[in-house]
Amino acid sequence: MDIEAIRKYCLQFPHTTEIVQWGADLCFKVDGKLFVVAAMEMVPQRISFKCTPENFAELCERPEIIPAPYMARAQWVSLERLNALPDAELREMISESYRLVWERLPMKRRVELESGAAAGAKRPAVRKPKPASRKSAVKTKLAAKTKSTKAGRRR
16 A cells, blocks of 8 residues: 555544644544554655554564554554555554544544534633632632721721
8 A cells, every 4th residue: 555545545434634743744533633643754654553452462573563663652553664564454454543542532522523513623621710719708808898998988
């Protein structure tokens, strides 16, 4: 598979977005979470993806497949060449990567995405105002009394 075929395949998954990050890395995400990264500037081009712990151990024993730099602790592998895996197996691994990331999303968020309630982006966090502490409430009352007392003296 070449990068364009990988791109088309990744974009077939529901709720997938693509973005270029970290210089020239083509990243595929579901709800903002990475599932495939293609390094565009490296020659030969590389691709990294998430896999199960079992597949991680098995794949790392194969030639031209290494633990992904910075991501190996999360069971990501990197293919040193795009043809390090047969096309069918690469498609299966990308599909598994998508599934693993999708299943880690909170159930509520998955339901929102599937129902179309989400407009493709995460909702912004809403900050609740801090409850007034007892000390600040007492200070407010004292300030109000002081103002009313001063106003009473002026009359």
